[in-house]
Amino acid sequence: VEGARHDRMVTCEATLLLLLILTLMLMSWGWLAHQARARMQKDLPPGPAPLPLLGNLLQLQSGHLDRVLMELSSRWGPVFTVWLGPRPAVVLSGYAALRDALVLQADAFSGRGSMAVFERFTHGNGIVFSNGPRWRTLRNFALGALKEFGVGTSTIEERILEETACVLDEFQATMGAPFDPRRLLDNAVSNVICTVVFGKRYNYGDPEFLRLLDLFSDNFRIMSSRWGETYNMFPSFMDWIPGPHHRIFKNFQELRLFISEQIQWHRQSRQTGEPRDFIDCFLEQMDKEHQDPESHFQDETLVMTTHNLFFGGTETTSTTLRYGLLIMLKYPEVAAKVQEELDATVGRTRAPSLADRAHLPYTNAVLHEIQRFISVLPLGLPRALIRDVNLRNHFLHKGTFVIPLLVSAHRDPTQFKDPDHFNPTNFLDDQGEFQNNDAFMPFAPGKRMCLGAGLARSEIFLFLTAILQKFSLLPVGSPADIDLTPQCTGLGNVPPAFQLRLVAR
Structure with missing residues (x-):
């Protein structure tokens, strides 16, 4: 009995000692983490004073x-700190600061900040919001797979x-009647990426497809709002x-279900070694790595990557095209000059091609100016940040959340002649030739450049030139009354809803 009692006492003492050690370790870890946060906040660039918990919420005007x-x-200068609630964010403003960080120190700034x-629904999966080896692996794979199915080649053109x-035929059917484009x-835009990702396009009247596009649009609008x-x-x-x-999350679940059904159909119908599209390529890679417990090619990653390509390949490009048409309605003299250049260079008997771009300096300048102006x-x-860096006399710690204020480069008066107004001469030299701008x-x-940048450039050029070649755009009302102010601006600049009328040229 005495021996058993002694053993229990020894066991209790050992347990208490272990708990004490664990408590001291946790306290030490907490203290070190607190010190690390304090050092990081002490080294942050200056900025407006935050309120407890709210941060700079009251200064960040809605919309x-x-x-x-x-x-x-x-x-506060080109590199400053704002507090988004309890989280500090370092803002990069102006072309020079953005270049110094994202271009000259591209690797250090290649991490994706969490939103x-x-x-809540990506959990760090997919291409856009993943980091580290997963991001590099998925990005390299996606670039190769997209190229295999024509992106960046004449096939995608x-x-x-x-x-x-197809979309011109749909526009033709509205002739003379006001409609929202x-x-x-x-x-039209989504069908292009759908042929690459899903291996098919959808009819314009397909109710399921229209529902999905409405979900994309709704999410983009809500995420760009104060909510x-x-x-x-x-x-x-x-x-x-x-x-x-x-x-947002209800819409995403509906999109997720659609994507999962598409993946299941691909699993059942694919032929090994004969990929038809991006999903088939991903499934083949999953087969190759199915015994690797560290593989980044998993079911959830496929769903998220497909969503990234589907959403990214639709919403921003479609928004740019819509904004472009609205700007052409606001400035009919610009549209007329583009049409004059198209008539002289391309004519009206064939569709414009990417090869024509080099011979259409004014048109090219207009399309660049649309993208610059709307941001x-x-x-x-x-x-x-994936490591500590020095930037503009500021020491920034690994993990710092960074906002690259791209619109500030587009409105930088040191880089553009007339940054606050729509003016195509921002991309023309004194001889009227197209002039790019870094x-x-x-x-x-x-390193985090949009994966579909080349595809988006091609779509913006080919869709807008084809529309302007075939139709004259008429506003519903006076051009002077058209307001180009975004309906909401946050994640994205969403143009106000509008209608137009088309007349054949």
Whole structure:
């Protein structure tokens, strides 16, 4: 009995000692983490004083976050700190600061900063919001697979031209009657990426496809609103607050179901060694690595990567085209000059091709100016430092959340002649020839450049030139009454809804 009692006492003493050691370790770890956060915050660039918990929320005016950040930059400099609720964010403003960080120190700034609204359903999967080896592996794989199915080659141009003919027929059917072009443009742009990812296109009247495009549009609009901004700052709180932000996740579940059904159909119908599209390529890679426990090619990664390509290949390009048509309605003299150049160079008997771009300096300048002026993703997508860096006399720690304010490069008066107004001469030299500008960065510079940048450039050129070649655009009302102010601006600049009428040329 005495021996058993002694053993129990020894066991209790050992347990207490172990608990004491664990407690000291946790306290030490907590203290070190607190010290690390304190050092990181101490070294942050200056910025407006934050309130506890709220940060700089009261200064970040609803619906004009990009404008407010540029105004703050005029006081605090090109590299400054704002607090998005309890989280600090280092803002890069102006072309020079963006170049110094994203181009000259591209690797250090190649991490993706977490956004709560995306993190909730991506969990770091897919291409856009993954990091480290997973991101590099998926990006390299996607680039190769997309090229295999025509992206960056003449094959994709043929697909865009085929879709251009389809959407022109749909436009023709509206002749003379006012209509909103959003859905038709969404259909056309999405069909191009669908042929690559899903191996097929959808009819413009397909109710399921129209529903999916509406989900994309709804999510882009909500995430670009104050609801989306606030969710990213206070996700745990906003989960309990009623509002349209909850639709983001309902919409995503519906999109997820559609993508999962497409993947299941591919599994059942594919032939090994004969990939038809991106999904088949991914499934083949999954087969090759199925015994590797560290493989990045998993079911969830396929769903998220497909969503990234589907959403990314639709919404921003379609928004740019829609905004482009609205700008042409606002400035009919610009549209007329583009049409004059198209008539002289291409004529009206064949569709414009990518080879014509080099011979259409004014048209090319207009298309670049549309993208510069609207800055469809004004804040870009957030970055995170993958190591400590020095930037503009500031020491920034690994893990720092960074906002690359892309719109500030597009509105930089040191880089553009007339940055606050729509003016195609921003991309023309004194001889009227097209002149590129390194400050033009709608797809974000550096290692996180948009995966579909080349595809988007081709679509913007081919769709808009084809429409302007065939139709005269007439506003519903006076051009002077057209307001180009975004309907909402946060994640994206969403143009106001509008209607137009078409007349055959």
